[in-house]
Amino acid sequence: MAASLQLLQFKPLKPSFSFFSRRSVSPICSAAPTPSKSQRSYTITLLPGDGIGPEVISVAKDVLLLAGHLEGIKYEFRERLIGGAALDATGVPLPDETLSAAKQSDAVLLGAVGGYKWDNNDKHLKPETALLGLRQELKVFANLRPASVFPQLVDASTLKRAVAEGVDLMVVRELTGGIYFGKPRGFDTNEDGEEFGFNTEIYAEHEIDRIAHAAFKIARKRRGKLCSVDKANVLEASILWRRRVSAIAQEYPDVELSHMYVDNAAMQLIRNPKQFDTIVTNNIFGDILSDEASMITGSIGMLPSASLGASGPGLFEPIHGSAPDIAGQDKANPFATVLSAAMLLRYGLDEEKAAQRIENAVLDTLNKGFRTGDIYSTGTKLVGCKQLGEEIMKSVESNVPSGATV
Numbered sequence: 001m002a003a004s005l006q007l008l009q010f011k012p013l014k015p016s017f018s019f020f021s022r023r024s025v026s027p028i029c030s031a032a033p034t035p036s037k038s039q040r041s042y043t044i045t046l047l048p049g050d051g052i053g054p055e056v057i058s059v060a061k062d063v064l065l066l067a068g069h070l071e072g073i074k075y076e077f078r079e080r081l082i083g084g085a086a087l088d089a090t091g092v093p094l095p096d097e098t099l100s101a102a103k104q105s106d107a108v109l110l111g112a113v114g115g116y117k118w119d120n121n122d123k124h125l126k127p128e129t130a131l132l133g134l135r136q137e138l139k140v141f142a143n144l145r146p147a148s149v150f151p152q153l154v155d156a157s158t159l160k161r162a163v164a165e166g167v168d169l170m171v172v173r174e175l176t177g178g179i180y181f182g183k184p185r186g187f188d189t190n191e192d193g194e195e196f197g198f199n200t201e202i203y204a205e206h207e208i209d210r211i212a213h214a215a216f217k218i219a220r221k222r223r224g225k226l227c228s229v230d231k232a233n234v235l236e237a238s239i240l241w242r243r244r245v246s247a248i249a250q251e252y253p254d255v256e257l258s259h260m261y262v263d264n265a266a267m268q269l270i271r272n273p274k275q276f277d278t279i280v281t282n283n284i285f286g287d288i289l290s291d292e293a294s295m296i297t298g299s300i301g302m303l304p305s306a307s308l309g310a311s312g313p314g315l316f317e318p319i320h321g322s323a324p325d326i327a328g329q330d331k332a333n334p335f336a337t338v339l340s341a342a343m344l345l346r347y348g349l350d351e352e353k354a355a356q357r358i359e360n361a362v363l364d365t366l367n368k369g370f371r372t373g374d375i376y377s378t379g380t381k382l383v384g385c386k387q388l389g390e391e392i393m394k395s396v397e398s399n400v401p402s403g404a405t406v
């Protein structure tokens, strides 16, 4: 099982495209594997989930296997049910068996959960409940969401080329606190007999401190700029957030800290996204802003994420959902899940070479013009999820150097 609290490493690569560039080697916050480096054998829990989840996980598993094999890594894969698939089979969205397999592995790779079929279920029986439960049980408090515009896909962005080109930002979202978990919460009836719903935005110092430390360390390895996003003009929890982030900044004099209100941040992401390097924010603002940032890149199907805690396995997943509208039609873009597998190798297992091999293969496949429908443009080659997977595998095998790909 994954253990110690040190290695979220950013190693120097030699890319000409900065999506994958990390500037030096240094611990961030978590996710080092227990197996010694010489052992190089890992247990990975695969959670395909619902909709397009199984399609994209199947591609990512093959890519992981091949890249691992070529770099001398062995895996034991454990596939378990989650979300709607688990509900149908066991009556709960996150079976104990799934949770225990996840906790006992070195890393967890998740597809997506949810679908029309379960939309009207009670909250505790919704597939999405499994995600919140899994994140909470794995104690993964830092969610890393890179949003970088691939040079090959810059025209897929809805923003003007001049605005989108060169965007390379990382949203560090607090994942286990705030309004999504705060109590009290619920429904009640007021004195007029009207029903109301309520939630609580709540952050304790230690929750802010640990995500701030993680974000400063990430910013330090990127371009040294950290923007903390809050709503400190209105919310007490945000006032504390700003106070703690400012205090912790004293320990990182090499990082330039700025603060921004969330409404302004939402505007600035569209107006001038290149101004951002690393953004740190709370759970709900991070949820919204990282989805907004993802649209700058042109497709939700390109974006991976990593969720890391102080110890134990990290959770790696594409940011997109289960896309029920295209499920089972071989139309899903598997790149986001394949890139999540690369993040798993880098941040979860400290297997930098295999991670690079996969990332280079993604760039190479894009360079060769292969596209799924969501990123297709005239002059490129439209392929399905399976064929795109095969093309990625060919590039993994030929191990193109990163410098040669873009």
Ligand code: NAD
Binding pocket: 052, 111, 112, 113, 114, 115, 116, 128, 131, 300, 301, 317, 318, 319, 320, 321, 322, 323, 324, 325, 326, 331, 332, 333, 334, 336, 372, 374
């Ligand atoms: P979605 O991300 O599933 O889909 C939004 C749009 O993007 C759809 O048109 C879809 O076809 C497209 N899309 C998404 N991923 C794609 C891919 N890899 N390749 C090509 N096209 C892709 O979001 P949604 O429609 O709001 O949600 C659908 C279901 O997924 C809901 O049940 C929702 O709760 C769930 N969901 C799950 C997660 C998760 O598992 N992490 C995240 C978001 C939504």
